[in-house]
Amino acid sequence: MSSPSLTLTVWAGSWLSGHASPDDVIDALHEWAPLHLVGAHDAAAASAADVPEHRVVDGAARLLALVRRIDTTAGAGLQLVLPAPGDVRALPAGTAFAAAALAAGEGVVVGAPGNPGLGLVPTIEGPDVLRWSVFALSTVPENPVDGGLGAAEFAIREAVRDAASALNGIPTVGTDGRRADPRAEIAEEVAALARHRCPASLPPRAIRILDTADQVAAILTVASRGTGMRAGSASGAAGREVALQPLWAAVREARVGAVAAALRAEHNH
Template sequence: MCSPSATLTLWAGSWLAGRSAPDDVLEALHAWAPRHTLAAGDPVAGGRTDLPWSALGNGAGTGVMPLLKMIREALAVPGAELRLVLPVPGDVRGLPTGTAFATDAVEAGEGTVIGVPGAEGTGLIPYRTDDDALQWTVYSVPMPRVAGPDMSLGEAEYAMREAVRDAADALMQLHTTGLGAGDADPRELIEAELADYSRHIYPDCVPLRAKRILDSADHVAAILTVAQREPASAPTSASSASAHESLLRPLWDAIRAARLVAVHTAAPPAR
C-alpha cells in the first residue's frame, strides 16, 4: 500500500460495506504506526468536532476508533463518497481548490475527502509525528463535484505494464550516463523497497485486477525510489538534473493516476 490515506480509504470502505471487521481496519492502520491521534486543521473543523488545533503531536482522540466513527458519520448522509487524493505540485486533481486542506495535502502528497459532492465535507491528512505515531488532521472542505478516474482499470493495468518496463529502462540509463557510481546492487534495493510496501495488506474484497494494478504501481515506485535515492542516480549538474526529472516524473504521474483508479474502483460504497 502506498500511503496511510490509501489504506484508510480501502479498509474503511470495506468495513462500511460490511466486508471487513473494525479490528481488520485497526490492524491495517497499525501497520503504519501503533498510535493514532486526531486534531483539527482549521477553525471550522475545530468548532464542529471539538478537536484541538493541529500542533503536531498534540492530537486528541487517541486510537483509530474515533477516526472510524467520524468517517461513518460523514458517510451516513445519502450520496456521500470516500475518495483518495494523491496531489503534487502541478497535479491537484480531486482537491477543493483554495482551501487549507488543498495546500496541506499537496505538501503531504496524500489525503482523503469524505462527503456529498457539492456540499460541505471532511478532509483528512495523516502526519507522522514520530516513529510510532500518526496524527490525522481533520479539515472542513467543500466536497469537489467530480472525483473522477479518467481511465478504466484495463487502461490502468496496461499503463502499469508499460511503466514497469520504462522504469527499468530509466534506472539503467541513469546508471550508465555519468550520474554517479554506487556500490549497492539496485535489484537488492528494489526488493527492500517492495518488502516495505508488502507489509500493508489489501481487504479481501479488492478485485484481482485492481490489486494487480496496485502491486505493479508499487513495483514501479520501488524502482523510481531507488533511482532517486541512490548515488548512482544523483544529478551532478543542472543538465543531468533536468534529464533525471524528464525520465522519472512522467512515471510518477502514471503511478498516481493508476493508484487512484484502482483504489476508487476497489473501495466498496458504504451500505
C-alpha cells in the same frame, strides 16, 4: 500499501461495504503507527467532525467515527488523493486542506461529491505517532481519475515499460566510481510496501494494479534516492529527473484509479 491515506481509504471502504470489521481497519492503520492522533484544523472542522478544536484525541477508532459521521454511501464517498507539485487534481482549490494534502503528498476526502465533507491528512508526529488533521470541506470535488480498472491497469503497464526504457539508458555508478546493483534496495522497498496488506474483498485486478504500482515506485525511489549511487554524468542526472516525473504521475494515477474502481466494485458486490 504505499501510504496511510491509501490504507484508510481501502479498509474503511471495505468496512462500509460490509466486507471488513472495524478491528480490521484499526489493525491495518496500526501497521503504520501504534498511536494515531486526530485533531481539527479549525472551528469549522471541529464542528463538522465532532472533535476538539484545540487538542487532539487518541485512537484510530476516531477515524472510523468520522467516516461514519459523513454520508459516504457505503464507500462511494471515500476518495484517495495523491497530489504533487503541478498535479493537484481532486483538491478543492485555495483551501487549507489542499495546501496540507499537497505538502504531505496524500490525503482522504470523505463525503459525496457536490456535498459538504471532510478532508483528512496524515503527518508523522513522532517515531510511533501519526497525526490526522481534519478539515471541513464546503463542497467535495468530483474524482477526476475515473476510468475504471482497465484505464488504471493500462497506465501502470505503460509506466513499467517507460521506466525500463528510460532508466536503462542512464548509466548509474556508485559513489566509489564502481557500478552499483540497486536490485537489493528495490527488493527492500517492495517488501516494506507489501507489509501493508489489502482487504481480501478488493478485486484481484485492483490488487494486481496496486502491486505493480508499488514495484514501479520502488524502482523510481531507488533511482532518485542517490544512496550509494549517482548518475554517471550531469546530463545523466538531469535526464533521470526528467524521466522520473511522468512515471511518478503514472504511479499516482494508477493508484488513485485502482482504489476508486475497487471501492465501486465492493459497493456493488
